[in-house]
Amino acid sequence: MSFEWIASHQSAKPTTEIPLLSSADIRAIEASTEPIIGQPGLMEQAGLAIARWVLAQAPHAHFFWIACGNGNNGGDGAEAAIHLHRWGKTVYVSAVKSPKSAPADASRAWTRLVAEGIAVHHEAPDSWDVCIDALLGIGLQRHPEPPYAEWIKRINQAAKPTFAIDVPSGLDADTGSTFEPVVQASATLSLVGLKPGLFTHQGRDVCGDIWLHKLGTESTTEHIRCTLNPTPKPLPRPHASHKGSFGDVAIVGGALGMQGAAVLAACAALHAGAGRVFLAFLNSEGLQGVGIPPDIMLRSPDTLPHQGLTVVAGCGGEHDIGHHLPHWLELAERLVIDADALNAIAIRPDLAQALVQRRADTTVITPHPLEAARLLGCKTTQIQANRLDAAQRLAETFQCTVILKGSGSVIAAPGRKPRINPTGNGRLAIGGTGDVLAGLTGTLLSQRSTAWEAASESCYIHGLLADQWPQQTTLTASRLIEHL
Numbered sequence: 001m002s003f004e005w006i007a008s009h010q011s012a013k014p015t016t017e018i019p020l021l022s023s024a025d026i027r028a029i030e031a032s033t034e035p036i037i038g039q040p041g042l043m044e045q046a047g048l049a050i051a052r053w054v055l056a057q058a059p060h061a062h063f064f065w066i067a068c069g070n071g072n073n074g075g076d077g078a079e080a081a082i083h084l085h086r087w088g089k090t091v092y093v094s095a096v097k098s099p100k101s102a103p104a105d106a107s108r109a110w111t112r113l114v115a116e117g118i119a120v121h122h123e124a125p126d127s128w129d130v131c132i133d134a135l136l137g138i139g140l141q142r143h144p145e146p147p148y149a150e151w152i153k154r155i156n157q158a159a160k161p162t163f164a165i166d167v168p169s170g171l172d173a174d175t176g177s178t179f180e181p182v183v184q185a186s187a188t189l190s191l192v193g194l195k196p197g198l199f200t201h202q203g204r205d206v207c208g209d210i211w212l213h214k215l216g217t218e219s220t221t222e223h224i225r226c227t228l229n230p231t232p233k234p235l236p237r238p239h240a241s242h243k244g245s246f247g248d249v250a251i252v253g254g255a256l257g258m259q260g261a262a263v264l265a266a267c268a269a270l271h272a273g274a275g276r277v278f279l280a281f282l283n284s285e286g287l288q289g290v291g292i293p294p295d296i297m298l299r300s301p302d303t304l305p306h307q308g309l310t311v312v313a314g315c316g317g318e319h320d321i322g323h324h325l326p327h328w329l330e331l332a333e334r335l336v337i338d339a340d341a342l343n344a345i346a347i348r349p350d351l352a353q354a355l356v357q358r359r360a361d362t363t364v365i366t367p368h369p370l371e372a373a374r375l376l377g378c379k380t381t382q383i384q385a386n387r388l389d390a391a392q393r394l395a396e397t398f399q400c401t402v403i404l405k406g407s408g409s410v411i412a413a414p415g416r417k418p419r420i421n422p423t424g425n426g427r428l429a430i431g432g433t434g435d436v437l438a439g440l441t442g443t444l445l446s447q448r449s450t451a452w453e454a455a456s457e458s459c460y461i462h463g464l465l466a467d468q469w470p471q472q473t474t475l476t477a478s479r480l481i482e483h484l
């Protein structure tokens with residue numbers, strides 16, 4: 001039996017590509033795991049693992065409130081209670097309903113618990129040292145009902161160490177959307193496999209530290225819904241190289257009053273190590289006061305070179321970018337499409353068609369959820385309700401690599417399993433950081449062999465900078481660039 005520590009403070013740095021499993025994947029693994037006669041079943045193994053894990057997290061706690069739901073998540077809690085009781089801890093076990101209505105495995109756990117002489121309560125205790133949240137797991141289907149909802153509120157109000165089994169109750173394991181209320185866990189022990197919902201959308205805020213116990217099961221590639229974006233390996237910069245070896249990146253953007261966005265993208269491309277960076281403003285009126293480093297070559301959009309160029313289009317593009325897009329969609333060897341360029345594609349079928357026809361694996365689009373909603377003709381809430389599906393739909397619809405931004409950015413490409421980026425945090429939620437991502441992605445796209453690699457690395461590095469940001473210093477987009 002072994003525990004794997006995965007993430008602390010909602011941020012992970014996986015060295016390998018860790019698989020994430022949907023609820024259906026987990027149930028398929030469970031169904032294909034043959035019980036071995038005389039050996040403990042999955043739920044018994046889960047109970048022992050949970051009890052050991054909680055004790056390791058809170059070795060001095062005495063009074064454990066084990067809040068159990070009506071399904072197998074509650075059965076896991078009952079199994080854990082048996083071990084903690086045997087080890088001399090005071091356990092207060094609450095069940096939402098009569099254990100008689102539980103599924104078969106959980107029902108056996110409740111029978112064993114009662115045989116141990118442990119009382120089953122139907123209310124919460126007045127106080128406790130540690131709570132084990134065994135209310136709802138991958139079977140969650142709707143807003144928690146009474147008494148689930150009341151107990152979840154009690155758990156959160158008490159602000160005591162809370163250890164969630166499988167997922168914090170109220171979190172959708174597949175999508176990262178939370179129902180109301182949801183348990184705010186100190187740590188979560190994911191069983192059998194890690195779930196996507198722990199790493200994207202609202203999930204990252206409620207899980208605490210994330211641990212995994214596979215309970216001796218193995219997943220095969222068919223069981224994998226998506227993966228965690230792994231830590232990239234730095235690209236060597238050989239001695240025998242020159243500026244032509246590291247990519248020519250051109251930023252086309254910066255309409256009137258929006259030039260700063262294009263400058264941020266250009267500076268990010270420069271600091272990320274592009275061989276040469278061009279900046280082509282859509283409108284260069286009133287540029288006084290916009291600091292442009294002398295390393296960046298200013299051009300008009302019409303005088304940019306074509307050969308070997310990676311174009312980043314759209315940062316601060318307003319409506320003007322729409323005039324230039326047909327040209328770059330046809331001619332740019334590699335292309336990053338951001339912000340207003342995405343809005344133009346959303347309303348012009350000719351541009352969408354030109355995007356679909358581009359050479360495979362040369363294009364990255366970087367929508368935030370609202371831009372994604374415009375592209376797919378739906379509401380932002382529908383995008384956020386299932387970010388993995390939304391990113392994959394964008395990739396298939398527009399035949400390109402997608403970075404769906406936000407907490408736990410999703411990277412998707414046609415015919416691939418998506419990746420969820422495990423780095424980044426709320427400090428990035430300010431204007432301009434998306435322009436930095438676009439410029440950084442442009443440089444990596446000019447240097448890497450595939451758009452997929454470039455997008456994955458770019459997301460990871462961008463988020464990592466925010467994760468490593470000094471606590472006392474405010475993060476701004478221009479400061480972020482200096483750390484590239």
Ligand SMILES: NC(=O)C1=CN([C@@H]2O[C@H](COP(=O)(O)OP(=O)(O)OC[C@H]3O[C@@H](n4cnc5c(N)ncnc54)[C@H](O)[C@@H]3O)[C@@H](O)[C@H]2O)[C@@H](O)CC1
Pocket residue numbers: 026027029030031042043046069070071072073074076103135136137138139140141142143144145148165166167191192
């Ligand atoms: N499937 C497996 O392979 C394993 C499952 N295990 C545990 O079993 C859990 C899944 O068990 P279940 O499928 O029984 O699902 P859950 O125990 O997560 O919940 C299902 C029960 O809750 C009810 N319910 C769902 N949403 C509700 C809501 N909002 N308010 C009130 N009631 C609600 C359902 O009607 C059902 O009775 C996992 O999360 C994990 O903890 C572990 O024992 C390890 C192995």
Ligand SMILES: Nc1ncnc2c1ncn2[C@@H]1O[C@H](COP(=O)(O)OP(=O)(O)O)[C@@H](O)[C@H]1O
Pocket residue numbers: 339368404405406407408409423424425426427428429430431432433434435436437462
């Ligand atoms: N809460 C958050 N957690 C992690 N990353 C975030 C969060 N909010 C924003 N980001 C990241 O910050 C960047 C913001 O991009 P965007 O919304 O396009 O802003 P702008 O257009 O102002 O530059 C994206 O890379 C996004 O993934």
Ligand SMILES: [K+]
Pocket residue numbers: 073133134135136137164165166167168169
């Ligand atoms: K739970």
